[in-house]
Amino acid sequence: MRRPRLRTLGVVSVCLTLLAAGAVAGVHWARGWTGSVTVLANWGGSEKEQFERAVERFEAEHRIDVVYQGSSALSQVLAADLASGTQPDVVVLPGPGELTVYAAEGRLKPLDGLFEAGAYDDVWTPKVAGEDGQKRTYWLPVKTGLKSMVWHAGDLPKDGTTGGAGIARTAGEPDRWCLAMESGATSGWPGTDWVEDILLQQAGPQVYEQWATGGLSWTDARVRKAWQTWGEMVGAGDRTRVGRILKDDFGQDCPRGSAEHQGSFRASHWQGVEGDFVHSAEVIPGARAGSDRWEVSGDLAAMLNATDEARKLIRFLADPGTRLPDFTVNKKAPAPESHGDPLKRRIGSILRDSERQLCWDASDVMPPALRDAFHQAVLRFLVAPGELEGRLQALEALSDGGRPTLPVCGTT
C-alpha cells in the first residue's frame, strides 16, 4: 500500500483544522445571544425566580438575553433612567397610575398589534391617551393579584361557634392582627391597602373610583371614616405595638391565631398552616353586605424602547401558553378551574369571574407623588391618629390638579 504523500497530508491537515475551527465557531454562534432585552420590575426573591423561570423558554427559543433588574425603588430607578435616556426596554410596574402618566408624556411605546386585543378584559388593558391624545394600549398584565382578603390559619373558625376565637372576633382585637409596614422604598403600602379596602367595602365602588381618580376629597366624611375604622381595628396610637409594626417586614411570618389583611401573594405562606381566607367585608365594621367587590393589583409590562427583542418579549408574555407567575388574566390561558391547588383555583376564579366588581388598588392608580404621600400619611397615622385631619388636608392639597383618568373599577 502506498503511503500518502507529504503534500496530501498537509492538505488534509489544513482541511481538518478549518473544519474544527468552523465547528467551534458554529457551536459558539449557536450558544451565543443574538440580542438582549433589559427588564426592570420590582420583583425579588421567589417572584423574581418565577419570572426568570418563565422567560427561560423565551431565551432558549429566541436566543435573546433577558437582563433583569428588580428593585423596590422601581419608581425612582425608572425616573432616573428616563431622565438620563437609559431606560430599560421593558418595565413592569405595579398598577396603571404611573404608566398612565408616562403614556401621556409619550414615554411608552404602543402595544397594539403585539397581542390579541380580546385576550384581556378592558379593566386590565384599557386604551389610554398617548402624547398625541390618541387612545392606545400601552400595557399588558403579566401577573395579577387579588386583595380584599383576610388570611387566617385553618384552625381559626370563621364564625367562632366551635369554642375558639372566630375570625370575626379575632378581627375585633387589634393585637390579633398581623400587620407590618416595612417594604423598602414603598414602606407603608400595606396600610394604604387597608384604608382603600375599607373605603371600598363601606362606601362601594362608585365612591371608591371617585376618590381614587381625584373626584372625591380626602377630607370627605366617608374617607375619614375609613381611616378611623382602620385605626380602631389595628390599634393606631398604641406606641409599643406601632413601633413594632412600623419596623416589621411585610413578608414576615404571622403567628398562629392571628389574621392578616393581605393579597393573594401570601397564599403560599398561609398554606403552610393550612390557612384560608375570607372576604374582608366579613370583618370590616360598617361594610356593605355582599362580597362581590374586590380590590386587585396587577404587574403591568410596558415597552419603553420598541426594539425587536422587546416586541418579541411582549408577544411571549401575552402568549397564553407562557407559564407566567400566578395569576394570569389572559382569557385564552387555561381556566383557573384546572389549577391543582384549591386555594389558587379559588383566587384565580374570582379574578376571572365576570360577576365580580374588580377595582384597582387605588394608590396604584394615583400619581406617584400622591401615592408616596399616602404611604407616609399611613405611617404617621399609626403613630399619631389624632393628627388625621392635618394629614388628610395635606393629601388633598397634593391631590389638586388635573391628572389622566382611567377606569378604576369594572367587571371582567
Place this chain on the structure above:
Amino acid sequence: MSTTGRDLARRLWLLLTLGAVTTLVLFGAYRGVHDDTVPLASSSTPGILAVDTAKNALQRAHAAVDSNETAKDTTGEFHTQMSVAHQSIAVAASANVTGLADRHTLQTVTGLITVYSTWAERAGRETDPLLRGAYLHYAEQGRDDIIARLDALRHEQMAVAREQASFPWPLRLVWGAALALCVVLCAVLVETQRFVRHRLRSAVHPPLLAATFLCASGAAVLGWFTVRAHAAMGDSLAELHVARPASEIPETGADVKRYMADAGFWAALSEWVFVGGVVLMVLMLAGLWPRISEYRFKVPR
C-alpha cells in the same frame, strides 16, 4: 551540475514562510496577553475601586445620620458622603467593566441611593422618636440592599479582572508555538549562514546575521515584556482581591497604577511585531536574493 542555486532558493522560501508564520503567531501570542493589560489598568481597576468607594461612602453617610449625638449637626458630612457615593457610581458606570448588566445594576443602585437618602433625611428631620427609628430602619434596609448589590457587582467585576489577568492554556500553547517557531527560525538562519559560507566561501553574511539577531532579540524582548505584564497583572489582582476601607483606596489605586505604568507601552509594541517581521523578511531577502540571482544568470550559460 551545481545545486547551490536551487538549495539557496529553497532556503529562502523556507525562511520567508517561517518568518511570516512566526510573526503572525508571535503577534497573536503577544496580543493575547497585552490586549487585556490596558483594560485592567484603565477600566477594571477604577471600576472596582469606585464600587469600594461607593460602599464606604454609604457606610460613612449612615454613620453620620445614625449618630446618637443629636446636638451634633452631621448633615454636612452626610451630604458629602452621598455626593462621594454618587460620583463613585458614575465612575463605576463609565468604567463599564461587565457591560450591559453592570450598567443596569448601577442605574438601579442610583435609584436606591435616592431612596436611601430620602429615608435618612426624613429621619434627620423627624421629631417623633418612633417615626425617626422607623425611617432609620428603612434607610438601613435600603443601605443593606445597595451594599448587597454592590458586592455582587464587585464579584462580577473581579471575575472579569481575573480573566484579564489570566494566562489560560490556549494562550500558553500559542506562546509555546511562538517560541518554538523562533528557535526553529533562528536555527534555519544559522544553518543557512553556514551553508552560504561553506558553498560560496564567503565570510559572515551581515543581513542574515542581523535577521538572526532580530529574531532572537525580538522574541526575548517580547517574552520579557509579557512576563513583566503577567506579573504586574497578578500583583494588581492581589491588590484588588479584598474590598478596601476608604483610607486604603487611594494607596491601592496608586499601587496598581505603579504596577501597570508601562501597560500602554507594552500593548503598543504589538504593532511593532509586524514591522519587525517585515524587516526580518527584508533582511533574509537582502541576504539570499543576490546570491540566487547570480546562480540564475549562470545557469543558461
